[in-house]
Amino acid sequence: MELAKTKSNIMRGLGRGGDELKQLHLYLMLKDSLEKRMNDKEIQKMLWQRESEKYNRTIQATEEKRIRTKRMYQFIGIVLILIFAIVVLLVNKSKIKIKMRNTLLERDQLALAYEKQLLDQELLMLRNSLTETTDRIRQNDATIQQLRAELVKISETDPAYMTQVTDNLNALLQYHIMTDERWQKFKHVFNKVYPAYLTQMRQTYPKVTENDLKILALLKLDLSNASMSELLCVSVEAVRKAKQRLKKKLEQTEE
Known part of the structure; x- marks a missing residue:
């Protein structure tokens, strides 16, 4: 160009x-x-x-x-890790709660077993005490009958010995007779050995009196009319009549 x-x-x-x-x-x-x-x-x-x-x-x-995808995967990974950690914590917490619950349950079971053992021991002691009381009542009744028989034999032959036997008989009767205080103690032991027996009888038969409860308790112990008469300080005939009246009350209530 x-x-x-x-x-x-x-x-x-x-x-x-x-x-x-x-x-x-x-x-x-x-x-x-x-x-x-x-x-x-x-x-x-x-x-x-x-x-x-x-x-x-x-x-x-x-x-x-790529960065957004990587961050998304990282976020999803973190979320999954957090969810896994939360699940593990919840599972461990649940296991701890179950373990604590089982521990408390075992403790309560041991406490109940120990309490039951104590109650069984107490009930055994009370049964033995009630059995001893019943046996003692029978023995005292036999002794009283024997003393009375001796009084009849020596009423005219040996006045001095008769006085001694009478004193012994009166002392035994004072110890043997079931006073109100002795009845309350006896009823406490009886209710422990036969729970709710007297209470249930009173609820089922509202007409029964406290004296009727005494007869029911003594009948439960399989005592004879003579033993009950000495214990309650009444005649054998009075015991028979009391039992008849009690039977009539029970029959009327059932009707």
Whole structure:
């Protein structure tokens, strides 16, 4: 292009107008061609730059997506770990509660077993005491009958010995007779050995009196009419009548 321009200037100087026009035309044609090439390069450069930016944006978007996915997986992993930790804590807490509950239950069972053992021992002692009391009542009754028989035999033969036997009999009767205080103590032991027996009898048969309860308790111990008469300080006939009245009360209530 520069060469064509120079030749055009030389031809103008030489006065050769036709050659000048040819060189000038060549100059303009080369100039247009050069400018066109330069424009194509700029367009190509812009296209390359656009593709490069598009590629970079794609890479950046892919990286951001990868980072988001990684963070999402990390978040899900942390959540799963927390859930697993919470489940483990709840399971351990539940195990601890169950263990404590079992421990408390075992303690209560031991306490109940110990309490039952004490109650059994107490009940055995009370049974033995009631049995001893019943045996003593029978023995005292036999002794009283024997003393009374001796009084009948010696009433006229030996007044001094009769006085001694009478004193012994009276002392034994004072110890043997069931007073109100002795009845309350006896009833306490009786209720321990036969729980709710007298209470249930009173509830089932509202007409029974406290004296009726005495007879019911003595009948429960399988004492004879004679033993009950000495114990209650009444005659055998009075005991029979009391038992008949009690039977009548029970029958009326049942009817």
